[in-house]
Amino acid sequence: MDVIFGNLDLWGEAIGNTLLVFFVGGIIALVLGLIVGAMRVSPVPVARAVGTAYVNIIRNTPLTLVFFFFVFGYPVLGLPKLSNTVLGILAIGIYTATYVAETLRAGISTVPVGQAEAARAIGLPFGQVMSVIILPQAFRSVVPPMMSVFIALLKNTTVAAGFSIAELGALRATVNDSHDRPGNPMEVLLWVAVVFVILVLLMSWLQRYLENRWRIAR
Amino acid sequence: MSSVLYDVPGPRARRRNGILAVVTVVVVAAVIGFLIYRMAVSGQFAPSKWYVFTFSTVWTQILQALGNTLAAFGLAAVLSLVLGFALAIGRLSDHAWVRAPFAVLTEVFRAVPVLVMMMLLYYGLPVLGVKMEPYWAVVIGLTVYNGSVLAEALRAGIESLPRGQKEAGYAIGLRKSGVMRLILLPQAVRAMLPVIVAQLVVTMKDTALGFIITYPELLYFAKLLSSQQGRPLLQSALIIGGIYIAMCLILSGIAKYLEIRTRRSPRVQGLAGGGGDDPRAHEDGTVTELIAAQKGVGKFDQGGFGAVGR
Numbered sequence: 001m002d003v004i005f006g007n008l009d010l011w012g013e014a015i016g017n018t019l020l021v022f023f024v025g026g027i028i029a030l031v032l033g034l035i036v037g038a039m040r041v042s043p044v045p046v047a048r049a050v051g052t053a054y055v056n057i058i059r060n061t062p063l064t065l066v067f068f069f070f071v072f073g074y075p076v077l078g079l080p081k082l083s084n085t086v087l088g089i090l091a092i093g094i095y096t097a098t099y100v101a102e103t104l105r106a107g108i109s110t111v112p113v114g115q116a117e118a119a120r121a122i123g124l125p126f127g128q129v130m131s132v133i134i135l136p137q138a139f140r141s142v143v144p145p146m147m148s149v150f151i152a153l154l155k156n157t158t159v160a161a162g163f164s165i166a167e168l169g170a171l172r173a174t175v176n177d178s179h180d181r182p183g184n185p186m187e188v189l190l191w192v193a194v195v196f197v198i199l200v201l202l203m204s205w206l207q208r209y210l211e212n213r214w215r216i217a218r
Numbered sequence: 219m220s221s222v223l224y225d226v227p228g229p230r231a232r233r234r235n236g237i238l239a240v241v242t243v244v245v246v247a248a249v250i251g252f253l254i255y256r257m258a259v260s261g262q263f264a265p266s267k268w269y270v271f272t273f274s275t276v277w278t279q280i281l282q283a284l285g286n287t288l289a290a291f292g293l294a295a296v297l298s299l300v301l302g303f304a305l306a307i308g309r310l311s312d313h314a315w316v317r318a319p320f321a322v323l324t325e326v327f328r329a330v331p332v333l334v335m336m337m338l339l340y341y342g343l344p345v346l347g348v349k350m351e352p353y354w355a356v357v358i359g360l361t362v363y364n365g366s367v368l369a370e371a372l373r374a375g376i377e378s379l380p381r382g383q384k385e386a387g388y389a390i391g392l393r394k395s396g397v398m399r400l401i402l403l404p405q406a407v408r409a410m411l412p413v414i415v416a417q418l419v420v421t422m423k424d425t426a427l428g429f430i431i432t433y434p435e436l437l438y439f440a441k442l443l444s445s446q447q448g449r450p451l452l453q454s455a456l457i458i459g460g461i462y463i464a465m466c467l468i469l470s471g472i473a474k475y476l477e478i479r480t481r482r483s484p485r486v487q488g489l490a491g492g493g494g495d496d497p498r499a500h501e502d503g504t505v506t507e508l509i510a511a512q513k514g515v516g517k518f519d520q521g522g523f524g525a526v527g528r
Binding site for chain 2: 057060156
């Protein structure tokens with residue numbers, strides 16, 4: 001237990017940073033993913049092509065490499081300086097956005113064709129077909145897979161540890177490298193694993209709760 | 219996506235689409251142009267930055283690093299399949315005392331981030347007096363995580379089979395092992411093949427985490443190269459990135475091909491559902507999606523599922 005109470009300040013900072021990367025990265029992923037997802041189902045061929053290219057390229061790049069580009073590559077370009085944490089958040093947001101986009105697209109295609117056809121048959125314009133008929137149904141079927149995307153995002157925050165961002169994954173090095181800190185790497189990492197198991201279980205529980213609450217009777 | 223969401227465009231819609239297309243092109247060109255401009259301004263196109271890549275020794279080293287990546291990926295892929303089968307079968311046991319520990323194990327393995335698992339093996343174990351090569355830390359870390367994800371996929375595949383399959387197996391006098399081995403597993407594996415290959419793409423990408431625990435794979439070599447004369451950081455990242463993307467695209471291509479094959483095959487038609495965007499084909503094939511798709515809990519089931527693409 002010394003490893004926790006002797007390093008409370010570090011744990012606070014690490015958990016805080018993990019949650020910061022998680023929430024801000026998640027918001028970026030949601031916004032960008034929404035745009036890209038919309039592009040991928042849009043009637044404009046160019047937009048579809050751009051969306052597809054973005055998704056295919058980023059999804060087939062390891063997250064570590066995306067981080068590499070942002071955290072090591074960005075400063076080389078001689079642009080205004082940004083902290084590693086900001087760059088890391090951008091990296092994880094841009095990476096996760098592809099998963100968000102794909103999930104949204106899959107969600108839209110779960111809505112039966114008949115729904116859209118019926119909506120158009122009663123004379124609704126495109127905007128209303130989407131906002132009144134398709135999206136509310138798509139949203140419900142998207143909730144569980146979207147939560148899985150965010151669980152993955154949460155676990156992916158640990159990659160930031162390799163790029164000098166002080167979050168949970170990096171805690172081992174911080175404790176290990178300073179002499180007056182109690183605890184050894186094994187203890188620190190085991191506790192980090194426990195924290196993640198708890199957080200993931202919480203999110204799975206939320207996922208199941210939302211899934212049941214918003215179930216569609218089809 | 220087809221024209222379900224929108225009508226065939228009329229003159230006004232065509233004009234609007236044209237404007238949107240132009241806007242898209244302008245925005246994308248602006249972003250890419252800005253990046254190229256910044257690269258040019260900061261001298262990224264200078265010959266000295268690319269000089270390293272004119273040496274054949276550098277390329278042999280890249281090949282070596284690629285070999286290391288593939289070595290970790292190959293072994294991890296095989297082992298995670300083995301572990302996946304073991305965990306899935308354990309979790310499907312009829313005895314609660316077998317089922318429970320396997321369930322806990324699978325859930326915990328899935329919840330711990332791969333990198334934390336690798337660090338536990340590489341930095342943690344020496345505390346207990348066990349020294350581990352980075353290679354083994356990478357392989358075991360990947361195996362544990364992907365094995366448990368595959369286990370869930372296989373389990374979902376088996377549970378999605380019609381009950382009659384199992385009953386018919388018992389009716390002709392097979393034992394439990396025979397039913398599993400001869401009847402259930404072959405069908406489940408067939409139906410889940412796209413997910414399994416998609417999960418291999420994830421495994422491939424995650425080998426790049428080995429970079430953080432000093433396993434000399436591709437990305438590690440990119441970092442090494444970028445400390446060479448001229449500091450060709452972006453250059454080496456671009457080249458290594460290209461290699462990763464090519465490898466993963468090949469694997470994703472196989473997954474997509476298998477998915478199309480599966481969909482066309484009459485034998486698995488009942489299982490694989492039809493057409494459109496199958497959540498099981500998504501890499502990172504998030505298990506909830508799978509289970510939702512498989513169990514038919516009202517999310518992805520029925521005619522609605524994927525019907526748009528048909």
